[in-house]
Amino acid sequence: MPLDFTAVDLEWVANQGAAICSVGAVRFRDGKPQEAFDVKVRPQTPYSQWEQWAIKKNHVTFEDVMFEPEWCDIYDDFLDFTGEDVLAFHNAKSADLPHLEKACDSYDLAYRPFDYLCTYSLSKLMFPNRQGKGKHTLSSMCKAQGIDWNASLYHTAAYDAQKCGELLVSLARLVNASTLQDISRGIAFRNVVSDKTIPTDMRSVIEAMPDATIEEWINALYETPANPGDKCRMCDQPLSSKARKQYRPAHCCTAPCWHRLEQQFEQQKKLLDQPPELIRPSYS
Numbered sequence: 001m002p003l004d005f006t007a008v009d010l011e012w013v014a015n016q017g018a019a020i021c022s023v024g025a026v027r028f029r030d031g032k033p034q035e036a037f038d039v040k041v042r043p044q045t046p047y048s049q050w051e052q053w054a055i056k057k058n059h060v061t062f063e064d065v066m067f068e069p070e071w072c073d074i075y076d077d078f079l080d081f082t083g084e085d086v087l088a089f090h091n092a093k094s095a096d097l098p099h100l101e102k103a104c105d106s107y108d109l110a111y112r113p114f115d116y117l118c119t120y121s122l123s124k125l126m127f128p129n130r131q132g133k134g135k136h137t138l139s140s141m142c143k144a145q146g147i148d149w150n151a152s153l154y155h156t157a158a159y160d161a162q163k164c165g166e167l168l169v170s171l172a173r174l175v176n177a178s179t180l181q182d183i184s185r186g187i188a189f190r191n192v193v194s195d196k197t198i199p200t201d202m203r204s205v206i207e208a209m210p211d212a213t214i215e216e217w218i219n220a221l222y223e224t225p226a227n228p229g230d231k232c233r234m235c236d237q238p239l240s241s242k243a244r245k246q247y248r249p250a251h252c253c254t255a256p257c258w259h260r261l262e263q264q265f266e267q268q269k270k271l272l273d274q275p276p277e278l279i280r281p282s283y284s
Protein backbone atom coordinates (compact mmCIF):
# COMPACT_ATOMS: atom_id res chain seq x y z
CA MET A 1 0.00 0.00 0.00
CA PRO A 2 1.55 3.33 -1.03
CA LEU A 3 1.26 6.53 0.97
CA ASP A 4 -2.53 6.36 1.32
CA PHE A 5 -4.27 7.97 4.30
CA THR A 6 -6.67 10.72 5.30
CA ALA A 7 -5.30 13.73 7.16
CA VAL A 8 -7.73 15.27 9.64
CA ASP A 9 -7.87 18.46 11.66
CA LEU A 10 -10.54 19.67 14.07
CA GLU A 11 -11.06 23.12 15.51
CA TRP A 12 -13.02 23.77 18.68
CA VAL A 13 -14.32 26.61 20.82
CA ALA A 14 -13.71 25.17 24.29
CA ASN A 15 -12.13 22.18 25.95
CA GLN A 16 -15.31 20.64 27.32
CA GLY A 17 -18.19 18.79 25.68
CA ALA A 18 -19.05 18.79 22.00
CA ALA A 19 -17.07 21.93 21.21
CA ILE A 20 -15.93 21.15 17.67
CA CYS A 21 -16.64 24.05 15.31
CA SER A 22 -15.02 22.78 12.13
CA VAL A 23 -13.76 19.57 10.60
CA GLY A 24 -11.26 19.34 7.80
CA ALA A 25 -10.08 16.15 6.16
CA VAL A 26 -8.02 15.58 3.04
CA ARG A 27 -7.66 12.22 1.39
CA PHE A 28 -4.13 11.44 0.21
CA ARG A 29 -3.44 8.79 -2.39
CA ASP A 30 0.10 7.84 -3.25
CA GLY A 31 1.28 10.88 -1.30
CA LYS A 32 -0.89 13.31 -3.24
CA PRO A 33 -3.87 15.27 -1.89
CA GLN A 34 -7.20 14.34 -3.48
CA GLU A 35 -10.73 15.15 -2.25
CA ALA A 36 -11.29 17.34 0.77
CA PHE A 37 -13.98 17.33 3.45
CA ASP A 38 -14.50 20.80 4.85
CA VAL A 39 -17.43 21.29 7.18
CA LYS A 40 -18.41 23.90 9.74
CA VAL A 41 -20.11 22.64 12.84
CA ARG A 42 -22.32 24.37 15.39
CA PRO A 43 -20.84 23.47 18.77
CA GLN A 44 -23.15 22.15 21.44
CA THR A 45 -21.22 24.34 23.86
CA PRO A 46 -23.33 27.43 24.63
CA TYR A 47 -21.80 30.66 23.37
CA SER A 48 -21.27 31.92 26.93
CA GLN A 49 -18.86 29.02 27.47
CA TRP A 50 -16.75 29.57 24.38
CA GLU A 51 -13.19 30.19 25.43
CA GLN A 52 -11.33 33.28 24.26
CA TRP A 53 -8.02 31.54 23.60
CA ALA A 54 -9.76 29.04 21.35
CA ILE A 55 -11.70 31.47 19.19
CA LYS A 56 -8.76 33.83 19.04
CA LYS A 57 -6.77 31.01 17.52
CA ASN A 58 -9.22 29.72 14.93
CA HIS A 59 -11.14 33.00 14.33
CA VAL A 60 -14.52 31.26 14.41
CA THR A 61 -17.42 33.55 15.27
CA PHE A 62 -20.89 32.67 16.44
CA GLU A 63 -22.28 33.97 13.14
CA ASP A 64 -20.00 31.59 11.26
CA VAL A 65 -21.61 28.52 12.75
CA MET A 66 -25.02 29.48 14.12
CA PHE A 67 -26.91 27.92 11.21
CA GLU A 68 -24.54 25.04 10.61
CA PRO A 69 -25.29 21.37 11.38
CA GLU A 70 -24.19 19.89 14.69
CA TRP A 71 -21.64 17.14 15.19
CA CYS A 72 -24.36 14.48 15.36
CA ASP A 73 -25.57 15.60 11.91
CA ILE A 74 -22.24 15.32 10.16
CA TYR A 75 -20.59 12.42 11.99
CA ASP A 76 -21.80 9.81 9.50
CA ASP A 77 -20.54 11.90 6.59
CA PHE A 78 -17.19 12.17 8.31
CA LEU A 79 -17.04 8.40 8.77
CA ASP A 80 -18.07 7.86 5.15
CA PHE A 81 -15.35 10.18 3.97
CA THR A 82 -12.56 8.71 6.07
CA GLY A 83 -13.67 5.12 5.36
CA GLU A 84 -11.10 2.51 6.23
CA ASP A 85 -8.18 4.90 5.94
CA VAL A 86 -5.49 5.38 8.51
CA LEU A 87 -6.08 8.90 9.83
CA ALA A 88 -3.27 11.39 10.32
CA PHE A 89 -3.49 14.14 12.93
CA HIS A 90 -1.02 16.68 14.21
CA ASN A 91 -1.15 16.24 17.98
CA ALA A 92 -3.71 13.45 18.03
CA LYS A 93 -3.51 12.34 21.63
CA SER A 94 -3.85 15.61 23.48
CA ALA A 95 -5.92 17.54 20.95
CA ASP A 96 -8.02 16.01 18.18
CA LEU A 97 -8.75 12.56 19.58
CA PRO A 98 -10.12 13.75 22.94
CA HIS A 99 -12.38 16.22 21.12
CA LEU A 100 -13.65 13.53 18.77
CA GLU A 101 -14.46 11.32 21.72
CA LYS A 102 -16.09 14.07 23.76
CA ALA A 103 -18.26 15.11 20.82
CA CYS A 104 -19.41 11.53 20.26
CA ASP A 105 -20.07 11.06 23.98
CA SER A 106 -22.11 14.23 24.20
CA TYR A 107 -24.42 13.06 21.43
CA ASP A 108 -24.36 9.40 22.47
CA LEU A 109 -22.82 8.39 19.17
CA ALA A 110 -20.83 5.18 18.90
CA TYR A 111 -17.20 6.20 18.68
CA ARG A 112 -15.80 4.09 15.89
CA PRO A 113 -12.22 2.96 16.36
CA PHE A 114 -9.77 3.70 13.56
CA ASP A 115 -6.05 3.48 13.06
CA TYR A 116 -4.21 6.75 13.24
CA LEU A 117 -0.79 8.28 13.34
CA CYS A 118 0.33 11.61 14.63
CA THR A 119 2.73 13.92 12.80
CA TYR A 120 3.50 15.74 16.05
CA SER A 121 4.79 12.53 17.67
CA LEU A 122 6.53 11.68 14.45
CA SER A 123 8.24 15.08 14.37
CA LYS A 124 9.43 14.70 17.97
CA LEU A 125 10.71 11.23 17.23
CA MET A 126 12.57 12.27 14.10
CA PHE A 127 13.87 15.63 15.34
CA PRO A 128 14.34 15.25 19.09
CA ASN A 129 17.05 17.91 19.14
CA ARG A 130 15.17 20.58 17.28
CA GLN A 131 15.51 23.89 19.11
CA GLY A 132 13.29 26.90 19.57
CA LYS A 133 9.82 27.79 20.76
CA GLY A 134 7.00 25.68 19.35
CA LYS A 135 9.64 23.61 17.64
CA HIS A 136 7.34 20.75 16.68
CA THR A 137 4.18 22.69 15.84
CA LEU A 138 2.58 22.16 12.46
CA SER A 139 3.71 25.56 11.22
CA SER A 140 7.26 25.20 12.42
CA MET A 141 7.66 21.67 11.08
CA CYS A 142 6.12 22.52 7.70
CA LYS A 143 8.42 25.50 7.28
CA ALA A 144 11.42 23.40 8.27
CA GLN A 145 10.45 20.85 5.63
CA GLY A 146 10.15 23.52 2.95
CA ILE A 147 6.39 23.07 2.67
CA ASP A 148 4.60 26.09 1.30
CA TRP A 149 2.98 27.89 4.26
CA ASN A 150 0.29 30.55 4.52
CA ALA A 151 0.15 31.91 8.08
CA SER A 152 -3.26 33.54 7.61
CA LEU A 153 -4.87 30.14 6.96
CA TYR A 154 -3.25 28.42 9.96
CA HIS A 155 -5.85 26.98 12.37
CA THR A 156 -8.51 26.57 9.76
CA ALA A 157 -9.38 22.90 9.74
CA ALA A 158 -9.15 22.10 6.03
CA TYR A 159 -5.85 23.94 5.66
CA ASP A 160 -4.29 22.30 8.69
CA ALA A 161 -5.46 18.89 7.51
CA GLN A 162 -3.89 19.44 4.11
CA LYS A 163 -0.61 20.60 5.69
CA CYS A 164 -0.59 17.72 8.17
CA GLY A 165 -0.85 15.37 5.20
CA GLU A 166 1.91 17.14 3.30
CA LEU A 167 4.11 17.01 6.39
CA LEU A 168 3.51 13.28 6.74
CA VAL A 169 4.46 12.67 3.12
CA SER A 170 7.54 14.83 3.47
CA LEU A 171 8.70 13.00 6.62
CA ALA A 172 8.03 9.65 4.97
CA ARG A 173 10.16 10.65 1.98
CA LEU A 174 12.93 11.73 4.33
CA VAL A 175 13.32 8.14 5.48
CA ASN A 176 12.69 6.67 2.02
CA ALA A 177 9.40 5.12 3.07
CA SER A 178 7.01 4.35 0.25
CA THR A 179 4.22 3.15 2.56
CA LEU A 180 2.98 4.28 5.98
CA GLN A 181 4.15 0.98 7.40
CA ASP A 182 7.69 1.58 6.10
CA ILE A 183 8.11 4.84 8.01
CA SER A 184 8.98 3.31 11.36
CA ARG A 185 11.57 1.00 9.84
CA GLY A 186 12.93 3.98 7.91
CA ILE A 187 13.30 5.94 11.15
CA ALA A 188 15.08 3.07 12.87
CA PHE A 189 17.45 2.81 9.93
CA ARG A 190 18.07 6.54 9.91
CA ASN A 191 18.78 6.54 13.65
CA VAL A 192 21.30 3.75 13.35
CA VAL A 193 23.23 5.12 10.39
CA SER A 194 23.36 8.63 11.86
CA ASP A 195 24.36 7.60 15.40
CA LYS A 196 27.78 9.17 15.93
CA THR A 197 28.50 6.89 18.91
CA ILE A 198 28.82 3.93 16.53
CA PRO A 199 32.08 3.68 14.57
CA THR A 200 31.75 5.13 11.07
CA ASP A 201 32.79 1.96 9.30
CA MET A 202 30.13 -0.07 11.11
CA ARG A 203 27.50 2.44 10.12
CA SER A 204 28.59 2.38 6.48
CA VAL A 205 28.37 -1.39 6.41
CA ILE A 206 24.86 -1.36 7.91
CA GLU A 207 23.82 1.41 5.56
CA ALA A 208 25.06 -0.51 2.53
CA MET A 209 23.41 -3.79 3.52
CA PRO A 210 20.65 -3.16 6.09
CA ASP A 211 19.12 -6.61 5.75
CA ALA A 212 22.34 -8.61 6.03
CA THR A 213 23.21 -10.89 8.93
CA ILE A 214 25.71 -9.87 11.61
CA GLU A 215 28.21 -12.30 10.13
CA GLU A 216 27.84 -10.66 6.73
CA TRP A 217 28.30 -7.24 8.32
CA ILE A 218 31.51 -8.36 10.01
CA ASN A 219 32.75 -9.88 6.77
CA ALA A 220 32.09 -6.63 4.97
CA LEU A 221 33.92 -4.53 7.54
CA TYR A 222 37.43 -4.62 6.09
CA GLU A 223 38.19 -5.01 2.44
CA THR A 224 41.81 -5.87 3.11
CA PRO A 225 43.21 -8.22 5.75
CA ALA A 226 45.17 -6.70 8.62
CA ASN A 227 48.85 -6.04 8.01
CA PRO A 228 51.61 -7.00 10.41
CA GLY A 229 51.76 -4.24 13.03
CA ASP A 230 48.05 -3.38 12.75
CA LYS A 231 46.15 -3.22 16.01
CA CYS A 232 42.94 -4.82 17.27
CA ARG A 233 39.99 -2.52 16.55
CA MET A 234 38.48 -3.28 19.94
CA CYS A 235 41.42 -3.18 22.38
CA ASP A 236 44.27 -1.65 20.43
CA GLN A 237 46.65 -4.57 21.05
CA PRO A 238 48.92 -5.50 18.12
CA LEU A 239 47.45 -8.36 16.08
CA SER A 240 49.40 -11.62 16.07
CA SER A 241 49.70 -13.40 12.74
CA LYS A 242 47.31 -16.05 14.07
CA ALA A 243 44.73 -13.38 14.96
CA ARG A 244 45.17 -11.75 11.56
CA LYS A 245 44.19 -15.05 10.01
CA GLN A 246 41.50 -16.14 12.45
CA TYR A 247 39.65 -12.82 12.82
CA ARG A 248 40.59 -11.59 9.39
CA PRO A 249 37.53 -9.48 8.42
CA ALA A 250 37.05 -8.20 11.97
CA HIS A 251 40.61 -7.07 12.75
CA CYS A 252 40.29 -8.46 16.26
CA CYS A 253 42.99 -9.96 18.47
CA THR A 254 41.06 -12.65 20.35
CA ALA A 255 37.64 -14.22 20.67
CA PRO A 256 36.50 -11.83 23.45
CA CYS A 257 37.26 -8.81 21.27
CA TRP A 258 35.53 -10.45 18.33
CA HIS A 259 32.47 -11.08 20.53
CA ARG A 260 32.40 -7.48 21.62
CA LEU A 261 32.33 -6.42 18.00
CA GLU A 262 29.58 -8.92 17.34
CA GLN A 263 27.62 -7.47 20.26
CA GLN A 264 27.97 -3.95 18.91
CA PHE A 265 26.41 -5.11 15.67
CA GLU A 266 23.76 -7.08 17.56
CA GLN A 267 22.68 -3.93 19.32
CA GLN A 268 22.20 -2.13 16.04
CA LYS A 269 20.36 -5.11 14.60
CA LYS A 270 17.97 -4.96 17.56
CA LEU A 271 17.33 -1.27 16.97
CA LEU A 272 16.56 -1.99 13.32
CA ASP A 273 14.28 -4.88 14.23
CA GLN A 274 12.31 -2.92 16.82
CA PRO A 275 11.18 0.18 14.99
CA PRO A 276 8.91 2.64 16.83
CA GLU A 277 5.21 1.85 16.68
CA LEU A 278 3.62 4.68 14.71
CA ILE A 279 0.22 3.50 13.57
CA ARG A 280 -2.03 2.98 16.58
CA PRO A 281 -5.61 1.98 17.10
CA SER A 282 -7.73 4.81 18.51
CA TYR A 283 -8.61 2.55 21.43
CA SER A 284 -5.44 1.72 23.28
Ligand SMILES: [Zn+2]
Pocket residue numbers: 232233234235236237252253254257
Ligand atom coordinates in the same frame (compact mmCIF):
# COMPACT_ATOMS: atom_id res chain seq x y z
ZN1 LIG B 1 41.52 -6.98 21.11
